Each structure stands twice: as C-alpha cells, then as structure tokens.
Amino acid sequence: MRLVEVVGGERTDPKAVDAAIRTYAHWGRVPVRLNREIYGHIGNRLATALWREAVHLLAEGVATAAEIDRAVVEGPGRKWALTGPFESYALSGGDGGIRRFLEPFSPGIQRRWDDLGTPQLDAETRALIATSVESALTGTSGRQRQRERARRLVALSRLLDSGDRES
Incomplete structure (x- = not known):
C-alpha cells in the first residue's frame, strides 16, 4: 500500500x-497529514468500523460472510477505489454537492447510524466468523487466494495510476 499517515507531536516543527x-x-507514496495523534491509523480505523x-450483520x-463480502466489493468498494466517503457522498449531491446530499438524506443516515x-x-462470535468464512472459501488455498488478490491489486493500481488523478 502506498498510503503513509504523517503526524507531528506537540513540539514538532x-x-x-x-x-x-x-x-x-x-x-511514490501517498502521504496524508493528521492534525493530531490517534490510536491506530485513519485507514485502519475506517476498516475496523466496516x-x-x-x-x-453476520452475528x-x-x-x-460471503454475501457481506460481495456486498462490499460490488457496492461501496468499487466507488471507494476511486473516491473516499466524503467525495462519494458529495458526488451524490450533484451540482449541489455535499450540502445538497445531506439535506434530504441526513434523517435516513442517522437512523442507520x-x-x-x-x-x-x-x-x-469468533467461531461463527470462522465457520462462515471457511465455508465461503472452500475449494481454494489461502495462498491461491492471496496470489489472485495480489494480481488483481496490481491491475487495479495500474488502472488507477494511469488516470490523471490529483488528491
């Protein structure tokens, strides 16, 4: 991963x-500035929340587990490869941006929260997770799945890097 989170201490220039x-x-890394120290990293915290x-949902x-994974990959995961959560929702607001999105959708979002x-x-719960994941992943080895994921990540990275993106 190219992400590097950078944060200074109280006395850091x-x-x-x-x-x-x-x-x-x-x-060639993608640095993100944190305004203050936190437990964990932004990326890890967001992944942990999901x-x-x-x-x-499984419990x-x-x-x-397979259906939940599929919902992430085929739903928000596709958008999140291109835009983060804030930009994704701002785009949902059309020309009105994030303000236009928040106005009508905030009550439903709050209910979901x-x-x-x-x-x-x-x-x-750990046993339930293990059973559901192992059931979903039968037929291929972990090493095979890791290689396939790595191959697809490289292809996705090349595709994303070929665009003219500025973050």
Missing part, C-alpha cells in the same frame, strides 16, 4: 512534517 510529506510523495458492522443472521451494531468478539 510544522516544517518537519511538511518535509516528511514531500519526501514520501517523492518516493469490519465491526460486517461482524454484527445477527442478516447474511453470510443509530442501528449500527457493537458485537463482542467472544468465543461464540
């Missing part, structure tokens, strides 16, 4: 953070 960002960009809800019997789960990773 902002010029040092700027220099680090320039250096990482020069090396994972938590995926586990909740509640809403869908299998209020309904998000907080599953516990106890022994029962």
Whole structure:
C-alpha cells in the first residue's frame, strides 16, 4: 500500500512534517497529514468500523460472510477505489454537492447510524466468523487466494495510476 499517515507531536516543527510529506510523495507514496495523534491509523480505523458492522450483520443472521463480502466489493468498494466517503457522498449531491446530499438524506443516515451494531468478539462470535468464512472459501488455498488478490491489486493500481488523478 502506498498510503503513509504523517503526524507531528506537540513540539514538532510544522516544517518537519511538511518535509516528511514531500519526501514520501517523492518516493511514490501517498502521504496524508493528521492534525493530531490517534490510536491506530485513519485507514485502519475506517476498516475496523466496516469490519465491526460486517461482524454484527453476520452475528445477527442478516447474511453470510460471503454475501457481506460481495456486498462490499460490488457496492461501496468499487466507488471507494476511486473516491473516499466524503467525495462519494458529495458526488451524490450533484451540482449541489455535499450540502445538497445531506439535506434530504441526513434523517435516513442517522437512523442507520443509530442501528449500527457493537458485537463482542467472544468465543461464540469468533467461531461463527470462522465457520462462515471457511465455508465461503472452500475449494481454494489461502495462498491461491492471496496470489489472485495480489494480481488483481496490481491491475487495479495500474488502472488507477494511469488516470490523471490529483488528491
């Protein structure tokens, strides 16, 4: 992954953070400036939030691990390869942008937020996850799936890098 999250401490000269960002960009990385330190990283925290809800949906019997994975890959995952959550929703607002999107959709979004789960990773939930994932992944080895994912990530990276994107 090319993402590098950069954060300075309370006594770090902002010029040092700027220099680090320039250096990482020069090396072909994609630096993201954090305004303050947090536990974990932005990318990991966002992935963890999605994972938590995926586990909740599985534990509640809403869908299998395979169906949840498919919903992410074929739904928001495709958009998220090109735009993050804020830009994706801003684009949904058309010419009115994020403000036009938020105006009518905020009540429904809030209802979904209020309904998000907080599953516990106890022994029962871990066993359910393992059983559902193992059932979905039968027939191919982990190494085969890793190679296929790596091949597809390289192809996706080349496609994304071929565009004229500025973030």
